[in-house]
Amino acid sequence: MNLCNLTEIRQLMEKHGIAPRKSFGQNFLVNASIPEEIADTSAYTAPLFARENADSVRVLEIGPGIGALTRELAARYPAVTAVEIDDGLIPVLGETLADCENVRVIHADFMKTDARALISEITDGGSVHVCANLPYYITTPILTALLDAYRPDGSSPITRITLLVQREFADRVCAEAGDRDYSATSVLLALHGCARRAFTVSAGNFYPVPKVESAVLLIDTYPGGLRDLYPDCPTGEAFAPYYAKLTAVIDTAFVMRRKALPNALSSLFPKEKTEAALTALGIRTDIRGEKLTPLDFCRLTAELAK
Numbered sequence: 300m301n302l303c304n305l306t307e308i309r310q311l312m313e314k315h316g317i318a319p320r321k322s323f324g325q326n327f328l329v330n331a332s333i334p335e336e337i338a339d340t341s342a343y344t345a346p347l348f349a350r351e352n353a354d355s356v357r358v359l360e361i362g363p364g365i366g367a368l369t370r371e372l373a374a375r376y377p378a379v380t381a382v383e384i385d386d387g388l389i390p391v392l393g394e395t396l397a398d399c400e401n402v403r404v405i406h407a408d409f410m411k412t413d414a415r416a417l418i419s420e421i422t423d424g425g426s427v428h429v430c431a432n433l434p435y436y437i438t439t440p441i442l443t444a445l446l447d448a449y450r451p452d453g454s455s456p457i458t459r460i461t462l463l464v465q466r467e468f469a470d471r472v473c474a475e476a477g478d479r480d481y482s483a484t485s486v487l488l489a490l491h492g493c494a495r496r497a498f499t500v501s502a503g504n505f506y507p508v509p510k511v512e513s514a515v516l517l518i519d520t521y522p523g524g525l526r527d528l529y530p531d532c533p534t535g536e537a538f539a540p541y542y543a544k545l546t547a548v549i550d551t552a553f554v555m556r557r558k559a560l561p562n563a564l565s566s567l568f569p570k571e572k573t574e575a576a577l578t579a580l581g582i583r584t585d586i587r588g589e590k591l592t593p594l595d596f597c598r599l600t601a602e603l604a605k
């Protein structure tokens with residue numbers, strides 16, 4: 300069966316008494332070359348950073364839908380774990396993935412799953428790729444949950460994340476300091492790795508047709524975690540509290556992105572403290588958060604903690 304053929308998708312759904320659910324952000328791919336290209340991008344694009352044991356990498360898919368991308372992943376990886384929230388799709392997946400022995404489907408809301416525990420179970424000490432055509436309304440919380448699933452030393456068991464997302468989201472997370480689209484998510488992502496836009500996907504490739512264009516975002520994480528960007532970052536038990544403070548500073552700085560940083564961060568630190576920290580780093584005290592590079596945020600947080 301062709302899981303990207305619109306007529307066959309409709310027949311399959313009718314047989315199981317279901318229809319696409321807007322509340323779960325369901326837009327299914329109806330052009331078979333797209334899941335193939337996404338799976339190729341995830342499995343075969345040369346990694347930006349050298350890693351060991353590339354052949355034993357497992358893959359986690361969030362939101363398999365009726366299984367079109369899942370089957371392509373199963374053909375390229377030794378094992379696939381797919382987490383699907385919609386109970387109506389579980390029997391459908393039982394049918395469409397019946398011949399894929401290396402696929403395990405978990406019926407769960409990924410946002411309520413302990414991502415760190417799930418990933419550690421999947422990887423069995425190795426590493427994992429995440430690949431998904433995500434519902435647009437939860438792209439940011441899912442990406443944040445994946446980036447936050449770091450090991451105690453700050454490195455990530457997730458070596459690559461390949462996501463089909465809204466095109467504007469891809470532009471936003473790839474933006475750099477000073478760009479119009481630069482955001483808290485751009486900074487968060489740059490703390491963990493490098494993001495690139497692999498290719499765009501027009502709205503006509505989905506059923507139902509969404510109102511927005513999409514793009515495939517490819518993220519390779521740093522092998523050594525945040526230390527690769529900021530070698531002075533606290534290590535051991537000091538890492539997690541430092542990281543929590545860093546993300547709070549970034550989020551707060553972008554809530555009022557057009558305000559001078561000492562004002563924007565005043566709910567976290569007295570203005571004078573932020574001014575002194577910026578001066579110690581040789582940064583103007585009237586700078587806005589949107590002008591700070593990810594490394595500046597790391598250094599500022601360390602200075603504020605003194």
Ligand code: SAM
Nearest residue numbers: 323326327328362363364383384385408409432
């Ligand atoms: N992978 C399929 C494809 O490419 O055709 C479907 C993609 S569709 C855009 C998003 C999928 O994510 C749907 O199957 C939806 O039910 C599922 N989903 C939505 N929210 C979810 C959540 N919190 N946890 C797990 N799956 C979720």
